[in-house]
Amino acid sequence: MPVWILSDRFKKMIYTARSLSRVLLFDDVRESIIRVCRKIVPDVGSKDLDTDRTGHADFSLKLFRLSGKPDFDQLKENIVITLRNEIYVDSVTVEGNYLNIKVKDLSYLDIMDTSIKEKGVFPDTFQDPERVLLEHTSTNPTGPIHIGRSRNSIVGDSLSRVLKRYGYRVSTQYFVNDTGKQVMGLYLGYRKSKERIVDIPHLLEGYRNVYREIEEDKGKEKEIEALIKKYESGDPAVVREVREICTVMLKGIISSLARIGIKIDDYVWESGFLKSEEMNDVLSALSERIKTENDAQFIELSNGSKVFLRRADGTSLYTLRDLAYHKFKSLNYDWLIDVLGEDHRDYAKSLNEILQEMVNLRSKISFVFYSFISLDSGKMSTRSGNVVTLDELIEKAEQNALEIVKSKRPDLPDDDLHKIASAVAVSAIRFQIAKISLGKELVFKWSEALNLEGDSAPYIMYSYARTTKILKEARVDGNMSTVFDKYESSLIRKLYLYPYSLQAAKDGLRVDPIASYVLELVRSFNDFYNNCRVVGSGEHEVKRAKIVSIYRHVLKDASYLLGITLLDEM
RNA sequence: GGGCACGUGGCCUAGCCUGGAUAGGGCAAUAGCCUCCUAAGCUAUAGAUCAGGGGUCCAAAUCCCCUCGUGCCCGCCA
Numbered sequence: 227m228p229v230w231i232l233s234d235r236f237k238k239m240i241y242t243a244r245s246l247s248r249v250l251l252f253d254d255v256r257e258s259i260i261r262v263c264r265k266i267v268p269d270v271g272s273k274d275l276d277t278d279r280t281g282h283a284d285f286s287l288k289l290f291r292l293s294g295k296p297d298f299d300q301l302k303e304n305i306v307i308t309l310r311n312e313i314y315v316d317s318v319t320v321e322g323n324y325l326n327i328k329v330k331d332l333s334y335l336d337i338m339d340t341s342i343k344e345k346g347v348f349p350d351t352f353q354d355p356e357r358v359l360l361e362h363t364s365t366n367p368t369g370p371i372h373i374g375r376s377r378n379s380i381v382g383d384s385l386s387r388v389l390k391r392y393g394y395r396v397s398t399q400y401f402v403n404d405t406g407k408q409v410m411g412l413y414l415g416y417r418k419s420k421e422r423i424v425d426i427p428h429l430l431e432g433y434r435n436v437y438r439e440i441e442e443d444k445g446k447e448k449e450i451e452a453l454i455k456k457y458e459s460g461d462p463a464v465v466r467e468v469r470e471i472c473t474v475m476l477k478g479i480i481s482s483l484a485r486i487g488i489k490i491d492d493y494v495w496e497s498g499f500l501k502s503e504e505m506n507d508v509l510s511a512l513s514e515r516i517k518t519e520n521d522a523q524f525i526e527l528s529n530g531s532k533v534f535l536r537r538a539d540g541t542s543l544y545t546l547r548d549l550a551y552h553k554f555k556s557l558n559y560d561w562l563i564d565v566l567g568e569d570h571r572d573y574a575k576s577l578n579e580i581l582q583e584m585v586n587l588r589s590k591i592s593f594v595f596y597s598f599i600s601l602d603s604g605k606m607s608t609r610s611g612n613v614v615t616l617d618e619l620i621e622k623a624e625q626n627a628l629e630i631v632k633s634k635r636p637d638l639p640d641d642d643l644h645k646i647a648s649a650v651a652v653s654a655i656r657f658q659i660a661k662i663s664l665g666k667e668l669v670f671k672w673s674e675a676l677n678l679e680g681d682s683a684p685y686i687m688y689s690y691a692r693t694t695k696i697l698k699e700a701r702v703d704g705n706m707s708t709v710f711d712k713y714e715s716s717l718i719r720k721l722y723l724y725p726y727s728l729q730a731a732k733d734g735l736r737v738d739p740i741a742s743y744v745l746e747l748v749r750s751f752n753d754f755y756n757n758c759r760v761v762g763s764g765e766h767e768v769k770r771a772k773i774v775s776i777y778r779h780v781l782k783d784a785s786y787l788l789g790i791t792l793l794d795e796m
Numbered sequence: 797g798g799g800c801a802c803g804u805g806g807c808c809u810a811g812c813c814u815g816g817a818u819a820g821g822g823c824a825a826u827a828g829c830c831u832c833c834u835a836a837g838c839u840a841u842a843g844a845u846c847a848g849g850g851g852u853c854c855a856a857a858u859c860c861c862c863u864c865g866u867g868c869c870c871g872c873c874a
Binding site for chain 2: 271272273276278279280281282286288290321322323324366403405406407408409519520521522523524531534535536537538539541543544545548567568569570571572573575595597598600630631634635650661662663665666667668669671673674677678679680681682684685687688689691692693695696697698699700733734738739742745746749752753755756759760761762763774795796
């Protein structure tokens with residue numbers, strides 16, 4: 227017999243708030259409190275109600291702003307009385323200039339449990355009709371992807387998962403640069419090599435040689451320019467070979483990304499836009515504004531800066547190809563999101579102005595910028611060889627994790643050890659990047675990258691493994707106690723806050739709020755774990771098993787967004 | 797030189813958008829905790845002029861201005 231009988235009662239009483247967001251569906255207690263307050267003081271805003279972090283309450287209504295009102299005391303009293311009548315409200319107290327509201331543990335638990343039981347998910351969402359195209363990574367196929375660029379991939383991938391989770395229809399794309407100087411430099415290196423071997427090490431060596439030569443003699447760039455011309459004029463041999471070389475490089479990048487669980491939906495080749503309809507559309511939209519300077523074509527922006535579209539020899543520049551690409555994207559998507567390095571900030575601003583004001587793109591465009599990751603030895607660069615590639619990092623991380631798991635679990639067979647080590651390594655890499663807000667520059671340090679304690683993925687994974695064991699042994703059916711101690715209480719509260727962090731992530735196009743949230747959640751669970759025995763806890767057992775199972779659910783949900791692989795045993 | 801971003805204990809970081817009750821975590825350090833659901837965990841101690849200065853405000857890490865430091869951009873590169 228299910229003892230979870232309060233659901234219907236609460237469901238009827240609590241306002242299902244869609245106003246917090248269009249696509250997250252859950253019984254939003256916070257929204258409901260604001261609604262109640264507004265009945266009495268219409269100008270109470272969302273800002274006046276804090277989600278309290280100080281431990282005084284669940285939600286705090288700040289009275290500073292209201293205290294100027296002539297009938298303040300009466301209003302305050304009315305709010306208190308009205309809130310106390312809400313079915314989900316446990317207590318309302320006035321402390322100084324704060325009105326502290328506590329919600330019933332059972333209310334929270336019931337909201338989450340009902341959602342999971344009925345919808346299979348908390349919070350539930352409905353499908354937003356907006357189609358989102360998220361472009362990320364798009365690194366030049368001139369070498370293996372390095373850890374600096376992988377910040378783009380990791381954040382981009384998690385962001386796409388967040389938006390999907392939130393209810394958007396999301397596709398991801400990688401814009402493959404197979405046109406322009408860098409790639410032609412790569413191709414030139416290949417042509418100059420004796421053996422003409424198309425594999426990554428040989429190509430990379432040729433590429434580095436070319437740029438070494440150019441550094442000594444700038445005149446050597448002419449060779450690249452000549453190749454660009456040949457390529458853009460459609461010389462079949464050149465086109466074929468460039469595609470072949472880029473494909474080899476791209477395959478390397480794709481397989482590196484796959485190792486950390488990233489799969490991009492579509493790869494769109496830049497060369498495809500050279501003579502495309504989208505290119506024509508862009509050019510005709512801009513035709514009135516195009517000016518020339520020594521035969522090179524440019525347009526002028528509102529701030530007076532020049533943006534060049536074509537070289538004097540008629541070959542295209544990146545901006546032009548990218549404009550065509552964005553035009554292409556806008557045909558099928560309502561919201562375009564580009565994840566770009568911070569070096570692209572000004573570029574994106576220009577691109578945006580051209581697209582919105584001159585090409586009149588219909589889609590909404592957002593840019594997400596990330597700061598660079600550098601090494602102790604300075605800036606990362608594929609050409610100079612001062613890089614740590616993603617593959618190197620993965621390999622070392624796996625090795626490191628394997629040693630640790632071997633020492634901790636000598637009882638496990640080799641297969642399991644490798645499985646665990648791999649999940650730990652990949653999750654740790656992703657989490658370490660995802661948890662840092664994008665504006666921070668990072669200096670990569672091996673000691674930090676390989677540390678698996680504290681605010682790390684294994685910390686999260688470990689707590690999940692604990693839940694597996696608990697739920698395997700705990701009694702989950704029967705009468706449920708409805709008395710909650712402080713550890714249960716704070717874990718329940720933390721769980722309930724999950725939708726708010728999803729909201730923060732979506733609003734800011736960030737993934738670090740989810741990471742911060744998960745760490746807080748796990749800490750709260752550990753507190754609970756260390757103080758509340760579940761298995762064999764008598765009257766508490768069913769209730770605690772319920773809390774653990776909701777925890778497990780939310781943890782799984784959030785971990786997926788961050789690319790953390792959870793294991794039942796580790 | 798101009799523009800943009802960042803600056804929080806020795807190190808890394810959350811909080812800043814939307815000002816409000818003791819600035820949360822982690823690493824490193826010290827002292828403890830496995831006859832009890834996995835110690836990749838937990839507890840305790842120590843450690844913060846929230847870069848500096850000014851301003852607004854009843855109230856500033858948070859908003860505004862100035863200064864300093866770091867990174868990035870200012871290409872007929874991408």
